[in-house]
Amino acid sequence: MLNARLKGAAPAGACPAPGTASLPSFKNSTLGLGTGATLLVLCAAAQSGRAHAQEATDKAAAALPTVTATAAEETTLQHLGAKVSSGALGARTQLETPFSTTVVKSEDLAERQVSKLGDVFALDASVSDNSGAYSSWASYITVRGLPLDWQNGYRMDGKPFLSYAITLPYEHFEQIELLKGSSGFMYGFGSPGGIVNYVAKKPTDQLVRSIDIGYKSSSIWSEHVDLGGRFGADDRFGYRLNATHEEGKTFNDGGIRRDSVSLALDARLTRDLTWTFDALYQKRKSTDQTPSIVTSGYTGTRLPATIREDGQKLVGPGQHLATDLQLYSTGLQYKLTPDWTLSTSYSHSTSKRSRNEGILYLQDAGGIYDDYRSDTREGHRFDQWQAMAEGKLRTGSIEHQLTLGASWQKQVNDYSSNSIYQWIGTGSIFGQNTNAYASTTDLALYRNSDITQRAVFASDTMKLSDRWSVLAGLRSTNYEQRGYGTDGAKTSEYAKKGVVTPTLALMFKPAPDTTLYTSYVESLEQGSSVGNLYANEGELLKPLKSKQYELGIKTDRERWSATAALFRIERGAEYANSANVLVRDGQSIYQGLELAASTRLGSQWQIGGNLMFLDTSYRRGAENIGNRVAGAPNFVATAQVSYAVPQVPGLKLSADAKYTGSTMLNAANQLKLPGYAVANIGASYATRIHGHDTTFRVAVNNLTNRRYWEYQYDNYIKPGDPRTFSLSAKLDF
Structure with missing residues (x-):
């Protein structure tokens, strides 16, 4: 796998309090010019806003009919009325966002009883599952054929954290959002695959008291508690506490133990000023996880027969994955006028992992491996x-509609200087792995790399009429990336100032519940440090540039909703050439069509479906011209149906299925993974027991116990997860 090198810097400047005569000095600030300009525009806007405060209030009242979109959100599967965070664009509903998005609600997560990120987006055809439950791959997905960037592609309430090998506690989130495609303006450097944003549960005005107990095969038990509400004079203070414990034997006879807790606090310090604090801590350890399977040295054009990942056949002794995640953030929000809001936030996250992991280098169709x-x-x-x-x-x-801002972020990567990577024997995927290895515990860390980004950004959504609007946004980023040796000496450096990533969109609303749009976005993703699979191990590659064009439509009616998007993404190509050197050469093209719809039929039935047609190719490079891009399926389809049983009030039955088309395993197109389909079923029953709302849920994933090879990464595969059974009981008290 690839390691990546990262970077660093520092913020400056603060907004003056309302009514002060002058702005603070920014002479020595690294963001001085941009931040000062932002505040000047803001203060001018504030004066204008105060002068028209009453007018703004009247407009807000006039805008109340848009609440109908929120109501529609609860009657369709796509949740187009749900707010989705778009970084520098601010929060908008999906219907108002001129990009393709997906929102998965906490109720969806609970009903499907998800174990990995691929489960979360199982009903979105633009998302391919590269994840494996209880392993270091649990957060890997591909969006529109592009892998998400584990360094920059994941956020929690918009705050960055390093996601590699981290499986988050899904019970702690109100919703999980996916912004598809390039995100350079919205969030800075990152892969054009998109951004996953986890939205934590927040304090509510209503009292929240619930506990649920769950079971997953083979014998994993979990307990989760959710407590929230408000207290103090005028309910000034709010809290939301979630805690989970999970422990037991996994479907492949490995082990899992997880403890997680999250806390969200807010305080309404004045009528206009609110303080927030959020924290999440998780300690998680899995043992005897299934090894990775690598095909870079494979001879032949067809993979061996598929195997089932429901035992310890591939697992040598001593394998484990231990992760420790902490994320803390705090912020202030000040309502300057009815039309203007100021906010500032700071976040700090740490993620640690200890991995003892088998890597099987598959040799031939007989299943022999090193x-x-x-x-x-x-x-x-x-x-x-x-x-x-x-x-x-x-x-x-x-x-x-303006958004103005400035940001600073620093990312630091530490790796063990005395890591072990050694050959321990041979075997066959059809036989028992008997190779032994004595684990090393004395692994010293050193700073391998750091990355710093300083940025200023602004966006303006101009409403030209009741139907037409134009969005224009610009982010300017100073980027620094440095690599270090084990002695602390700098070994590599890449820096670039004033990297501009724009976004443009034109929107037309033929009706209040329908948006047609066309958009353009640019993005840069940081360079990788080449891993030990390649002949140029340790080399630092330069950032990749991408462009995205999209034409789409979204409509959200009372009983049905639908979306469609045509897209084209142009990205610099990265692949291993014939000399096994990882290079950035030429261009990868991704172009396709996404279609989605859902509807309610009567009062009992709800159905929905997704399609993605994808055409990819390598262009203008030294090798692989015209080949399909590795990891990009040519076709994906999903379908789901639910039925509320009228004879048993509170009982709902559901089923869904996903077909993933053929996928090339490497840029040379030497190996192709055949398409496969996975079906799931579930049921929920809501009732009252002794005056308390109670919900029982059951789910079966991979109902037919289908065997298939799953694409994980360039030249990496895994056997698909087997059939699993889950059930839970939730009590509100």
Whole structure:
């Protein structure tokens, strides 16, 4: 696998309090010019906002009919009325966002009883599952044929954290959002695959008291408690506490133990000023996880017959994955006028992992492999500061929805200097792995790399009429990436100032519940440090540039919703050439069509479906011209149906299925993974027991126990997860 090198810097400047005569000095600030300009515009906007406060209040009241979109959200599967965070664009509903998005609600997560990120987005055809439950691959997915960037592609309430090998506690989130495609303007450097944002449960005005107990095969038990509410004079203080314990034997006879707790607090310090604090801590350890299977040295054009991952056949003794995640954030939000809001936030996250992992280098169709063992420790830190202003202005007949801001973030990667990577024997995937390895515990960490980004950004959504609007956004980023040796000496450096990533969109609303749009986004993703699979191990590659064009439509009616998007993504290509050197050469093209719809039929039935047609190719490179891009399926389809049983009030039955088309395993197109389909079923029953709301749920994933090879990464595969059975009981008290 690839390691990646990262970077560092520092924020400056603060917004003046309302009514102060002058702005603070930014002479010595690294963000001085941009932040000062932001505050000047903001203060001018504030004065205009105060002068028109009553007018703004009247407009807000006039805008109340848009609440109908929120109501529609609860009657369709796509949740188009749900708010989705778009980084520098601020929060908008899916219907108002001129990009393809997906929102998965906490109720969806509970009903499907998910174990990995691929389960979360199992009903989205644009998402391919590369994940494996209880392993270091649990958060790997591909979006529109592009892998998400584990360094920059994951956020929690918009705050960055390093996701590699981290399986988050899904019970702690209100919803999980996916912003598809390039995200350079919205969030800075990152892969054009998109952004996953986990939205934590927040304090509520209503009292929340619930406990649920769950079971998953083979014998995993979990307990989860959710407590929330408000207290103090005028309910000034709010809290939300979630805690989970999970422990038992996994479907392949491995082990899992997880403890997680999250806390969200807020305080309404004044009528206009609110303070927030969020924290999440998780300690998780899995043992005897299934090894990775690598095909870079494979001879032949067809893979061996598929195997089932329901035992210890591939697992040599001593394998484990231990992770420790902590994320803390705090912020202030000040409502300057009815139309303008200022906010600032700071977050700090650490993620640590200790991996003793088998890597099987598959040799031939007979299933013979060379068994290597990787024993490593790794750690990551991520700090971010951001200040934003969001509000409205009018210039003549044009209404402007503005977002202005500045941010700083520093990412640090630590790796063990004495990591173990050694050959320990041979075997066959059809026989028992008997290779032994004595684990090393004395692994010292050193700073391998750091990355710093300083940025200023601004966006303006200009409402030209009741139907037409234009969005324009610009982010300017100073980027620094440095690599270090085990002695602390700098070994590599890449720096670039004023990297501009724009976004443009034109939107047309033929009706209040329908949006047609066309958009353009640019993005840069940071360079990788080449891993030990390649002949140029340790080399630092330069950042990749990507462009995305999209044309789409979204409509959200009372009983049905539908979306469609045509897209084209142009990205620099990265692949291993014939000399096994990892290179960035030429261009990868991804173009396709996404279709989705859901509807309610009567009062009992709800159905939905997704399709993605994808055409990919390598262009203008030294090798592989015209080949399909590795990891990009040519066709994906999903379908789901639910039925509320009228004879048993509270009982709902559901079923869903996903077909993933053929996928090339490498850029040379030497190996192709055939398509496969996976079906799931579930049921839920809501009732009252002794005056308390109680919900029972059951789910069966991979109902037919289908065997298939799953694409994980370039030249990496795994056997698909076997059939699993889950059930839970939730009591509100």
